[in-house]
Amino acid sequence: MVYEMKKDMCPNCFLNEYTFNDNYITGICSNCGYTMASENISDRALRPKTKLNNGKYILGKKLGEGGFGITYKAVDLFNGGICCIKEYFPFTDSNRAKNSNFLVAKEDKRLEFEDGEEKFRREMSALNVLKGVDGVVQFRDQFSENGTLYYVMEYLEGWNLSRFIKIFKPTFAGVTEIILKVAKILMVMHEKSQPIYHRDISPENIYIADNKVYLIDFGNAKVIILDSDRRDKRLIFKPGFGAPEQAVYDAPQGAYTDVYGLASSYYYALTGLRIPSAVDRRNGAIYTSLCYIDKNIPREISDAVDRALQMDIHMRTGSVREFIEEICTTKRLNILPKFKIMYGPNAGREGRLNADKNYIIGRETCDIIINWCEISKRHVTIRYNSREKNFDVTDTSTNGTFVDGIKLEKGRTYKMYPATTLVLGDNVSRICLDASYLLN
Known part of the structure; x- marks a missing residue:
């Protein structure tokens, strides 16, 4: 279902509650209170409501502007999801054509423009390779338009x-x-x-x-x-x-x-x-x-x-x-082990772990139960080693336990440090072995 966008779109929350004049400077959103009057308006940035990639995305407010590009808050018109779009725009090497969104390299900066374009492609490539890695902003899409490059990633607010x-x-x-x-x-x-x-x-x-x-x-x-x-x-x-x-x-x-x-x-x-x-x-x-x-x-x-x-x-x-x-391994750093189920059944469940105690994760009668068909009855054993200040992880499953895409050998104990994510059986069930830190 295509997300419908009406005329008075707020550039921040994308609800149809924003009243504005022709240059978007005045007006206030009745939903989130946003006003562009407080923004640093840029002549280089694309205007709110600009559509990209054959109308798939519509731009909202500018999030940031640097030497090599501009980032925008945007909405995916196909599903209504908020995202972030980065535009390659090295302002020292290029300009927008008059009365146009099209980007044109300056005559004496064509080589620099092309070098920067290669850097931008490399950024897209790295994010694409790192899809699914926890803690890396997630890459979603890429396309060419207006004589330049764009890529789409998840929107983070923090x-x-x-x-x-x-x-x-x-x-x-x-x-x-x-x-x-x-x-x-x-x-x-x-x-x-x-x-x-x-x-x-x-x-x-x-x-x-x-x-x-x-x-x-x-x-x-x-x-x-x-x-x-x-x-x-x-x-x-x-x-x-x-x-x-x-x-x-x-x-x-x-x-x-x-x-x-x-x-x-x-x-x-x-x-x-x-x-x-x-x-x-x-x-x-x-x-x-x-x-x-x-x-x-x-x-x-x-x-x-x-x-x-x-x-x-x-x-x-x-x-x-x-x-x-x-x-x-610093002696004065006291690590308090904990776990959190990140994805799949029971997602959001978390709790403390006692040091030097075995915890069995599985589908039935275990210390940590995840009720999912791909999880074995006794899938994996974890234990926080207080002396070595790491986790001992031993797979005992039928469908496997994976860390960073690598399947753990069944029956072998591996050393894992806090912030390790275990994928159990499939790519749905994930549990993070983590810790809080205190000084003794």
Whole structure:
């Protein structure tokens, strides 16, 4: 059924309650109170009610505008679902044609426009490969129109980490929980058969919505083709968060590049301070270790962050998995294990787990019951190991238990860290093994 959109559409909630004049500047929504009078109106952005992709989508308000593109809140006219659409529009390299939505590259910037277009395609490709990964904003569609590229993703309403810490002022344990969840997302990306490196980890690209942590903005992401020695010829560098190898042409980059960005984001979230840029650090600038800024931060965690921020990649923490292990094994960090059923029957159910106790998940007479035909009577056993600060997971099922698309060997015990999602039997039933964090 096609969603019907009437004339007086609100650009924010998309209900037909908005009264406006011809330029949309005046008016207020009787449903949500939204008014465009408070918006930063852009001459570059497409107007609300613009239809795209043969009328499938209709645009609402502008959500953001950067050097390479504009994002819009939108509605899918086929199902009425709210989504987010990103338009490739490098305003230094292109303009809209007069009285048109069509994008035209500037004569002296055609090569730059095409290079940016390739970056935009890479972002779409990375998101498409990561479909279904928890914590990655979900890719839905892509199309070409108006002489440029667009892609559609799920709409999230929340705060980036910079805004989140200013508004909610989370504790050390709360910040640590967020960072470990980002680390888990990165670990899934890095450990794919063709690894994906984000290369732009920063507080602006860590997003909290509906009590869930997301990683966004994959414009700098790179899918690594195994057995390829190709290098990226462009500098991708964000001062205070970019790794030193990102400030050097043709320098190799890898998991350790994201480790640096993650550790610098952790440092910022705990202190409100950026470490000096890698370029300044090469010229002698230094930063103060966490334990000297806040004596309540465990020395082990301060040291783990220092190792992750080493300038030399051979001295730096080599993988996100290693970084997680160093944080989770800190003696003063008390981990309170818990579970939450994410999808399928009993979705939303959650609870605490006692440490060092076996819990059987299954269809009948188990500690955690999920009543679904694909679930075995005694499907999988989980146990939080308080000494090692991780979960022991043992599959005992007929239809299998999967983690990140990999089937666990039946009867074998695997070590899993908090924020691991188990898929039971099929892609419907999912349970997340998670934790809260407290300092002793």
